[in-house]
Amino acid sequence: MTHPLSTATREKLRQVSTATLCTALFKRGLRNQFIQDVRPLGATNRTMVGEAFTLRYIPAREDLNPLSVFRDREHPQRKAVEECPAGAVLVMDSRKDARAASAGSILVSRLMVRGVEGVVTDGGFRDSHEIAELPFASYHNRPSAPTNLTLHQALDINGPIGCGDVAVWPGDIIVGDGEGVVVIPAGIADEIADEATEMTVFEDFVLAQVQKGHSIIGLYPPTDEQSRLDFAAWRSAEKR
Known part of the structure; x- marks a missing residue:
């Protein structure tokens, strides 16, 4: 059963900190909802709030992940950027490996123009200095110049993932501020x-x-x- 994020709950979550949310979650026995080693790029002028839309990477295998895979119109990374709904947050499982980028400024800009709320990866972004200047909520581990293809192979869209040691299910509510990102199970987001x-x-x-x-x-x-x-x-x- 889905629990869509209401406008009222979204606005309430914009007015509270991830620290306060972690405490409220802890009271319900949820101890591990703060994504580890993920930081905001640029200013956090507005708290990021949206439903999770997920992308999962696995370790790249050279015979299956050459540069030519980007010619495939069904490539999962490209599809995720084009299919992530407006108001949602694209959350990427990059296996906590920032040695290669999860995305760069072109894809992040496309998310922004499409009305997506923000983007989170437990890996890195290339063009991070450009992403930091965008009026768009972006969270990563650290800058990373190499293309994702060198280490990561995009595999699944909108299935359960792990991001920064936190389980993220599609539709979970993602909240990000100047400290980082917390994941709220959709069914208890209102309370x-x-x-x-x-x-x-x-x-x-x-x-x-x-x-x-x-x-x-x-x-x-x-x-x-x-x-x-x-x-x-x-x-x-x-x-x-």
């Missing part, structure tokens, strides 16, 4: 968004108190009754 929104309101209150010199003892978590009363008053005054 995670609601809980993270509430957590963010409380943490904004805590930060305001700490900046005034308040001790975190009894405040974070709010084990003192006065902290809970102060939060209620602050929330009313801030209309949050």
Whole structure:
């Protein structure tokens, strides 16, 4: 059963951090949802939120992966770029191997022009300096000049993958900010968004108190009754 991402949940997720989302997921026993060793290229002016559309690479075998494979109009990498839906995030399983690129600026630009929300790989991007200048959410391990064909063979589109040690299923909700990328199972995205929104309101209150010199003892978590009363008053005054 699919759980399409609603506009309301998408917008809520744009307003919370991946750190807060990781905590909300941890409360449900999900400990390994933050993609490891993946970093944003360029500025992260807007939080990336979208449903996962996946591409899987396997180790390249020289007799099956010459440069001429790109002439095939059905090549999985090219098809993934052209078929990833607008508003979705293309997530690539490059086996945590950044010695060869998962894609370059031309393919990433094509994703951007098509209205895709962003792109994530646990490998590398070539033309990374150009990608970093695009107004488009892009996450990778590190820059990598060699073409993907030297080490990676694109195989499957939109099946379950592993990206940065995290299982990603098509339709999972992908959220990326300045710290990195977290994967939310689609079936709990609405409740995670609601809980993270509430957590963010409380943490904004805590930060305001700490900046005034308040001790975190009894405040974070709010084990003192006065902290809970102060939060209620602050929330009313801030209309949050």
